[in-house]
Amino acid sequence: MSTSATPPLSPLTITFGPGNATLEPQGQVLTRRMSDLEGLFVDGHAWRQAVVDGDPVVYTVVSSPVPEVPRELPQSITTIYPGDTGGEFWMTKGHQHPDPQGEIYLGLEGRGGLLLFDGERAEWLDMGPGTIGYIPPGWAHRSVNVGDEPYRFLAVYPGSAGHDYGWVLAHGMGLRARRGDATVELVPFGAPASASDNPTRPQE
Numbered sequence: 342m343s344t345s346a347t348p349p350l351s352p353l354t355i356t357f358g359p360g361n362a363t364l365e366p367q368g369q370v371l372t373r374r375m376s377d378l379e380g381l382f383v384d385g386h387a388w389r390q391a392v393v394d395g396d397p398v399v400y401t402v403v404s405s406p407v408p409e410v411p412r413e414l415p416q417s418i419t420t421i422y423p424g425d426t427g428g429e430f431w432m433t434k435g436h437q438h439p440d441p442q443g444e445i446y447l448g449l450e451g452r453g454g455l456l457l458f459d460g461e462r463a464e465w466l467d468m469g470p471g472t473i474g475y476i477p478p479g480w481a482h483r484s485v486n487v488g489d490e491p492y493r494f495l496a497v498y499p500g501s502a503g504h505d506y507g508w509v510l511a512h513g514m515g516l517r518a519r520r521g522d523a524t525v526e527l528v529p530f531g532a533p534a535s536a537s538d539n540p541t542r543p544q545e
C-alpha cells in the first residue's frame with residue numbers, strides 16, 4: 342500500500358523509517374510551504390519576504406495508509422523545520438475538528454510545543470521525545486518548533502474528526518510563540534510584531 346487504503350482494512354503493522362521521519366507502509370505526504378501559511382504570522386511583511394526569498398518548506402505531514410474516514414484511526418508524522426518569521430516560531434496552520442473529537446500526539450524528535458485554544462482559554466504543552474500531548478475535544482491545536490533542529494511528532498486521530506482551518510482564522514489561537522532570549526516567549530495572540538524586527542516597518 343502506498344496511498345490511502347480502502348476499508349475494510351486488514352490488521353497491519355506500521356513501522357517508523359530512518360530518523361522516525363517516515364512511516365512504512367506510507368500513505369499521502371503533505372508539504373506546507375511558507376506561501377501556504379498566509380495570514381497566520383502576525384508579521385505579514387516578514388511572511389511575504391520569506392515567500393519571495395525562496396518560499397521554504399515549513400513542515401511536512403507523512404501519513405500511514407489508514408484513511409481519514411469514520412471509525413478508522415489514521416496516523417501521521419509531522420516534521421516542522423526550525424526557524425522563525427518576524428520572531429514567531431515556525432508552526433503548523435492549526436485547526437479545529439468540525440466533529441469535536443480528541444487526538445493524541447507523541448513527541449519523537451526535537452523540541453516543540455502544542456498550543457491549544459478552546460475559544461476562551463489557551464494552553465501550552467511543552468513537547469519532546471517521549472511526551473504524549475492530549476488534545477481534548479473542542480480544542481483547536483497548533484504545533485510549534487521551538488528548537489534548532491526539526492521537531493517531529495506522531496499524531497493519532499479519529500478519521501471523522503476533519504480539519505477546520507477557517508475556525509483558527511476567525512478566532513485565532515489565544516497565544517503566539519515567539520523566540521525569546523533563552524526560550525520560547527508566549528505573547529497574546531493580537532500583540533503586534535516586535536518593533537525590533539523591523540524598525541521602519543509600519544504596523545499592519
Ligand SMILES: O=P(O)(O)OC[C@H]1O[C@](O)(CO)[C@@H](O)[C@@H]1O
Nearest residue numbers: 402417419433434435436496504
Ligand atoms: O493540519 P495542520 O494544522 O496543518 O497540522 C498538521 C497536523 O494535524 C494533523 O493533520 C492531525 O491533526 C496531523 O496529521 C498533523 O500533525
